[in-house]
Amino acid sequence: MVSKDLLEILRCPYCVSGETRKPGPDPGRLELVHDCWLVCQEPDCGRKYPIRDDIPVMLIEEGDKWINVAVEDLPVPPPSE
Template sequence: MNLDPTLLEIIVCPDCRGDLAAEGEELVCGSCGLAYPVRDDIPVLLVDEARRPE
């Protein structure tokens, strides 16, 4: 995954507004734990597409 660090500073979880961190091929919310996919270096910040924490 090749995301601009500046982008990671400004985007937040659309569900809870928590900070997102890059983990593998996903962006994971530090507050609610939702994991958003990144496809072709584009974050898909849709709650319906997010993986719920186990």
């Protein structure tokens, strides 16, 4: 189980970095779904980050893979690489 404290500070790396940083004081907030996915809450992002072996995989390339997958269609548990 990933700690609530950790989840509270994690943000979507795409939405907090460089030129793709979203506006607002706290962009890239994530919602935990299925207890094993972190879904970016920015409306035009759609990236989803798997939690594998209790470790959130916060890589933009990883989030990219799941942009077009609906939240309800995310595999549980996330596939291992």
